[in-house]
Amino acid sequence: MYTQSDLKFQFDWRGVALQNTRMLVCNTCYDTPQEQLRAIVIPADPTPIMNARTQDFVAASTDDLTIVAAPVTDPTTGIPIPSTTKITTEGGVDITTQPIGVPVGLQQAAIMPLQEKVAYAVPLSVLSIVANGTATITVTCSSVHNLLDNSQVSVAGTTNKVADGFYSVAYQTATSFTYMTNSAIASGSLLTGTTKVLTTKVGLPYNYAQISQEGV
Numbered sequence: 001m002y003t004q005s006d007l008k009f010q011f012d013w014r015g016v017a018l019q020n021t022r023m024l025v026c027n028t029c030y031d032t033p034q035e036q037l038r039a040i041v042i043p044a045d046p047t048p049i050m051n052a053r054t055q056d057f058v059a060a061s062t063d064d065l066t067i068v069a070a071p072v073t074d075p076t077t078g079i080p081i082p083s084t085t086k087i088t089t090e091g092g093v094d095i096t097t098q099p100i101g102v103p104v105g106l107q108q109a110a111i112m113p114l115q116e117k118v119a120y121a122v123p124l125s126v127l128s129i130v131a132n133g134t135a136t137i138t139v140t141c142s143s144v145h146n147l148l149d150n151s152q153v154s155v156a157g158t159t160n161k162v163a164d165g166f167y168s169v170a171y172q173t174a175t176s177f178t179y180m181t182n183s184a185i186a187s188g189s190l191l192t193g194t195t196k197v198l199t200t201k202v203g204l205p206y207n208y209a210q211i212s213q214e215g216v
Contacts, residue, residue, distance in 0.1 A: 013037040108154045111200045124197045131185040140176045154200045158190040168210035
């Protein structure tokens with residue numbers, strides 16, 4: 001038995017403050033207020049930086065280059081020949097103008113149809129797809145294709161699987177363009193009754209403009 005003077009009120013968290021539950025309990029029965037019932041107070045945002053400047057990522061990403069092979073010098077003129085100079089990062093990663101290797105995981109049926117206000121997966125009205133014996137493929141349309149240099153297309157259903165895939169194009173005329181495969185294709189028509197060419201937009205590595213097609 002306890003007298004009232006030996007009891008005390010039970011408090012518990014309600015929001016940001018402790019609230020008296022109006023229950024009198026003894027010292028043994030008193031519960032420590034449960035912190036999980038306490039409101040989370042989010043601190044104020046940090047003071048913004050006045051007159052902030054965006055980081056120059058292009059310049060910042062090229063400050064760790066090193067030449068790992070000296071250029072060859074022409075024995076007659078003494079002029080360095082830079083074609084044999086290999087540039088890598090300090091981490092040993094080769095610097096390439098384009099990604100190496102055919103991209104994987106891209107499917108024509110999974111092209112996102114709308115990015116912001118631009119529609120993709122738009123079928124082009126193809127009249128012909130012709131290989132000239134090299135890695136260059138020429139596509140001719142029956143109407144204006146609205147593509148520019150480095151616009152992207154997905155090609156499927158040609159007579160040669162090497163010509164199928166996702167490519168960056170080179171503008172030729174308002175109704176024709178070319179793209180490069182990763183190996184030469186014998187001369188001839190590649191168009192079939194099931195050939196489908198769609199516009200697309202593939203995310204590329206930083207500072208790269210084209211979808212890679214070079215062989216590994």
